[in-house]
Amino acid sequence: MNPRPNVVEISNGAAIRLIAGREISTRVRSKAFVWTTVALVAAVVLGGVLLHFVGSQSDTAQKVGVTPEASGVAEQLVALGSVLGTTIETQGVESAEAEALLKDGTVSAVVTGTDPLTVLVHTELPDALAPVLGSLAQQEALSSAVTELGGDPGEVGREIAQAAPDVTALEPEPERDNAQVVAGFVAGILLFISLMTAGQLVAQGVVEEKSSRVVELLLATVRPWQLMAGKVLGIGVIGLTQVVLVVGAGAGTAAALGLVDASSINLGVTALWVIIWFVVGFTMYALALAALAALVSRQEDVGSVTAPVMTLMMIPYLIGVSIAPWDPDNPLVVVLSFVPFCAPMLMPIRIALGEVAPWEVALSLGLSLALIPVLVWLAGRIYSNAVLRSGGRVKLKDALTAS
Amino acid sequence: MVAMGALTMESLHKTYGEVRALHDLSMEVRAGEIVGFVGSNGAGKSTTMRIVLGVLEADSGEVRWDGRPIDLAVRQRIGYMPEERGLYPRMKVSDQLVYLARLHGLDPSSAKAAMEHWTEVLGIAERRGDEILKLSLGNQQRVQLAAALVHSPDILVLDEPFSGLDPVAVDVMSGVLREQAAAGVPVLFSSHQLELVESLCDRVGIIKSGSMVKFGGIEELRRTDDRRWVVDGPPATSWITAVPSAQVVSTQGPRTVVEARGQSADGVDQEILRAAMAAGPVHEFSLLRPSLTELYRHVVTADSTTTDRETVSA
Numbered sequence: 001m002n003p004r005p006n007v008v009e010i011s012n013g014a015a016i017r018l019i020a021g022r023e024i025s026t027r028v029r030s031k032a033f034v035w036t037t038v039a040l041v042a043a044v045v046l047g048g049v050l051l052h053f054v055g056s057q058s059d060t061a062q063k064v065g066v067t068p069e070a071s072g073v074a075e076q077l078v079a080l081g082s083v084l085g086t087t088i089e090t091q092g093v094e095s096a097e098a099e100a101l102l103k104d105g106t107v108s109a110v111v112t113g114t115d116p117l118t119v120l121v122h123t124e125l126p127d128a129l130a131p132v133l134g135s136l137a138q139q140e141a142l143s144s145a146v147t148e149l150g151g152d153p154g155e156v157g158r159e160i161a162q163a164a165p166d167v168t169a170l171e172p173e174p175e176r177d178n179a180q181v182v183a184g185f186v187a188g189i190l191l192f193i194s195l196m197t198a199g200q201l202v203a204q205g206v207v208e209e210k211s212s213r214v215v216e217l218l219l220a221t222v223r224p225w226q227l228m229a230g231k232v233l234g235i236g237v238i239g240l241t242q243v244v245l246v247v248g249a250g251a252g253t254a255a256a257l258g259l260v261d262a263s264s265i266n267l268g269v270t271a272l273w274v275i276i277w278f279v280v281g282f283t284m285y286a287l288a289l290a291a292l293a294a295l296v297s298r299q300e301d302v303g304s305v306t307a308p309v310m311t312l313m314m315i316p317y318l319i320g321v322s323i324a325p326w327d328p329d330n331p332l333v334v335v336l337s338f339v340p341f342c343a344p345m346l347m348p349i350r351i352a353l354g355e356v357a358p359w360e361v362a363l364s365l366g367l368s369l370a371l372i373p374v375l376v377w378l379a380g381r382i383y384s385n386a387v388l389r390s391g392g393r394v395k396l397k398d399a400l401t402a403s
Numbered sequence: 404m405v406a407m408g409a410l411t412m413e414s415l416h417k418t419y420g421e422v423r424a425l426h427d428l429s430m431e432v433r434a435g436e437i438v439g440f441v442g443s444n445g446a447g448k449s450t451t452m453r454i455v456l457g458v459l460e461a462d463s464g465e466v467r468w469d470g471r472p473i474d475l476a477v478r479q480r481i482g483y484m485p486e487e488r489g490l491y492p493r494m495k496v497s498d499q500l501v502y503l504a505r506l507h508g509l510d511p512s513s514a515k516a517a518m519e520h521w522t523e524v525l526g527i528a529e530r531r532g533d534e535i536l537k538l539s540l541g542n543q544q545r546v547q548l549a550a551a552l553v554h555s556p557d558i559l560v561l562d563e564p565f566s567g568l569d570p571v572a573v574d575v576m577s578g579v580l581r582e583q584a585a586a587g588v589p590v591l592f593s594s595h596q597l598e599l600v601e602s603l604c605d606r607v608g609i610i611k612s613g614s615m616v617k618f619g620g621i622e623e624l625r626r627t628d629d630r631r632w633v634v635d636g637p638p639a640t641s642w643i644t645a646v647p648s649a650q651v652v653s654t655q656g657p658r659t660v661v662e663a664r665g666q667s668a669d670g671v672d673q674e675i676l677r678a679a680m681a682a683g684p685v686h687e688f689s690l691l692r693p694s695l696t697e698l699y700r701h702v703v704t705a706d707s708t709t710t711d712r713e714t715v716s717a
Contacts, residue, residue, distance in 0.1 A: 007508045007554065009476045018505055026494070213489025217550065220456040220483045221506050223475070388458055390487070 015222045019230025020237065023205065027238045036197065037242050041249045044186070048253030051182065062086055062129055065093035065101055065110035073114055073136060076158070080135050083164055086128045109133070114140055179260035181325045183267070184352035187274050188320040190246055191345050194278060196313060198239030199285040203293035203306050205231050206387070210297050215387055224384035232286045236279070243278045247271045273351045273361075280368050281344025284375060285309065291379035294386040295394045305393065316342035320349045328355035340368040408434035408469060410455070410558055410589050415464035417450055417613075424450045425461070425613040432558075432589040437580055439600035440593040441699060442610035448593040449486040451610070452560050455591075456483050468558070479507050482556030484564050488547050490535045496522065496546055497531040500553045507554035514553075521549040525575060541569055548576060552583075559583055561592040565599060577603055601695040609702050616702050624698055630663040631691040632672060637683030645678040646671070660691060 010018075027033045062081070066074045074090040081088035093101055098110040102122040109129055110120040117137040119125065125133065139160060143153030209215040209227075218227055251271045254260050260267055288309050296305045316336055324333045328350055337346035337356075343364045350356040378400075386399040410432040417425040425447045432438045440448050453459035455466050457478050466473045490499055497518055504514035522528045525545040530538060535546060544567055551561060559580070565573055580603065584590050594600050600607060601621055609617040617624055631652060639651045639659040648671050652660040663671045672690070679685050693701065 007480070007513075008510075009479065010506070010508045015506065018502070022502055208491070212492050213485065213487040214491055215489070216453075216458055216485040216487065217483065217489055217503070218506070219458050220481065220485075221479045221503075 012226060015226045016230040016233060019222070019227060020234035023231055023234025024237055027201070027235070033238065033242075037245060040190075040193070040242065040246045044190075044246055044250040045253045047186075048250065048257055048259060052257040052259055061089040062109075062126060063089050063091065063107045064129070065098060065107040066090050067093060067095045067098065067110060067112045069095075070111040070114050072154075073111055073117075073140070076136060076139065077111070077132065079158060079162060080132050080139075083162065084131050084135070086132055088129075088132065115144065116140070179254070180353050183254075183260070183270055184325045184328075184349040185321055186250060187270065187348045187352045188317060188324070188345055190243065190250075191274065191278060191281065191348060192313070192317040192320075194239055194243050194246075195281050195285055195344065196310070198235055198242075198282055199289045199309070199313070200306075201235045201238070202232060202286045203289040203302050204299065205235065206290050206293035206383075207296060207299055207302050210294065210387060210390060211299060213390070219388060224387055225380045227387075228290050228380065228383045232283070232290060236282050236286060239282055240275070240278060243275060247274050270348075270352045274348045276365075277344045277348045280365065280372075281341075283372055284341055284344070284368065285313065287372075287375045287379040291382035291386075291399075292396075294383045295396065295399060297390045297392075301393060312341055313345075316345040320345045324349045325353065328353045338364045338367060340371045343368050408557070408587065408589065410591065411467040411470075412451065412455065413465050413467065415451060415454055415466070416462045417447075417454065417459070418462060423613050425454075425464075428464070428610070428613065428615050430608050430615060430618055432591045434589050435584050435587045436605045437584045437590045437592070437603055439604035439607045440591060440610065441595070441597060441600055441607060441695075442593075443703060446610045447613040448610055449562055450613075452483075452486075452562050452591070452593070455560055456481060477557075480554075480557040482551035482554070482559045482561075484547055484551045484561040486562040488543065490543070490546060490550065492536040493534050495532055495534055496527065496538070499535065499546070500549055503550050504553040507556075509554055517553045517555065518549075521552050524579065525549050540567055541572055544568055545572065545575075548579070552579070557588060559588055559590040559592070561590070563594055564592050565594050565596055573599070597694075597696045597699055607695065609699060611703055617698070621695065624695070625692040630671070632661050632675060633687060633689050633691050634659045634661055634675065634679050634685060635687035636679045636685035639679075642678040642682035645681070646674045649675050657686075 064077060066077075071092060074092075077090055078088050091107065093107065093110055095112065098112065098120055101107050102110060102120060105122075108121070108126050111133075112118045112120050117133070117140050119133055142160070143156065146153045146156050206228075209218065215227070248271070251267045254267060289306055292305050292309060293302055296302060319333060319336060323330050324346065327333070333346060333350070336342040337350055337360075347356070347361060347364050351361065382396065382399045386394040411429075412431070413429050415425045415428040417423075428447065428451060430438070440451070442448050450459065454461045455473070457473070457475070468477045494502075500518040500521065501511075501514045504517050505511065509517060518531075519528075522531055525548060527538075527542055527545050527549065530542060530546075535543060538546065548561075548564060551559065561580075564576055564580075568576060577599070580590050580592065584605075604621065606618070606620050607624060608615055635658050638657075639654060639661065643649065643651055643661070648664050649661050650664050652662045654660075661675055676685065676688050679688070
């Protein structure tokens, strides 16, 4: 028989939680969401590994073989190398095996004699070694002269090798290493992709309910603003999970592979800011997109109705990844990083680059947060007025003015 | 004094721009009563129901439950089937019904039990794991009814629940509505299937151009001032002259339809019967009352202009 269940009047919170819960469980079960997340995490981890590989390649020490006849120059070679910016590792080799070692790439050059300096290479002398060996030849010539004059050529050679000017900079360039540029770049791209995809999910979700007419059934039991809030919240949680996973994977990879210099960039703080700005940016874009999507009744029309906001999203992104990493003080970058809707993408890039004062972050965040209540009101009004009007596209003006 | 558990609509007015959708519409659905709502397309049935559910706001007038203006808490206790059917196309039947039950305030275990109960009763238990878009239209309709019933509503408002149903489903649906009414739930539904309305409803409202033109019990509505009888017996020509206050309306084989002329006396039916029996054996004699269909046609075309009639007859 007809069961008479316990029924309670549901509160605002309970309604929003239920609606958000449906959004979350629907997305988590969707293959598209799972694979996008896996792909993003994989891209970040692989990118880190690749960076590590390329980075350590360029840093690889030059291996120079030294025959017993030339063993005296080994120490000088290393010292000269460090002054000239080339890491050199020496190893003793027999003259007989020199040719084989050069051919299989174990060493890039073999020093076979010192007076005059003779060097054996496979095809040609590596660029990095040319100045080192050139200086060594000059020193050898010098040391012959020193010996003739009765001095100790070894000691003179070492002193010369280590001699370097003491430079004092009047305005030292702020230290910015590649890790900061990469972090800024990645933050910009990640925020753009995640805001774009999560925003689109909101727009499509609103239209799905409208085009399937289920919205009429829902609005017979919940209020329009509860439906909109639940949807934005649910998709927000999903988007946030994705961002946290990707940021965590990226930061973890960077830390594990030692990609970043802890003195130049605080990974944890940068990652936290990316997450905070995602939440702020998502809230703003999701509200705008939910309101706009409510104006149309068919999925085909979502693209055209949300185009203005999507275009707006492109501007800070393009500026963020094309100008900001190379020129963080660019006035355009600085000004836009305070403008709501642009700030969520530009400010995290500036933070990653270490080019921003705490008051700037606070001001930018404050401006965006101050706009959110206005957006909530506007979006709630447009959504409530438009979501039950099916058929053609509802004019924005009508949705705002209708009671 | 309003009856306990009655759904009352009072003087509802609604205009869309220039179009008058509802004009001073009032009706009442009492506890345990099935009320049929009939009228041509665009007459205002759906508009009335949407106003009751609060998805549309009336320009003026009031909807009351138990004598008090209806609010969201009461609306959550209504089972609603919108004219435009709608469910999440890519959601499983079971998930969908549980979700809707929970939105109406059921706890998770009651929601699941209610889903199981209604899918069983409506014959869609094997479809619980299917997405809505994979179901036939008839089964989608059953899920839609389950969605209206899953939270054990105190009131049922169903917009054309029988459209698109096969005869078996019509019987299931009728059974469910009777059962709900028997449990004390006021049921309001609209339909174009007038025979069904006639057999199912306690009272009927006929709406035309946004106004209620007739509202009352079926028997009450069928009682008209035209008094006509069917006589199955000897040919009328042989006896009708014996009753001056009656005249023949039509003849079909041995069956003659006779009508009382003008303001004749109450005993005219007995006079007719006696005259007929005097002429030969009478196998049937009964008062002829219009069916709901005839009544409806009469009401809906009553105020039509002559041009309308000409168009119809042309």
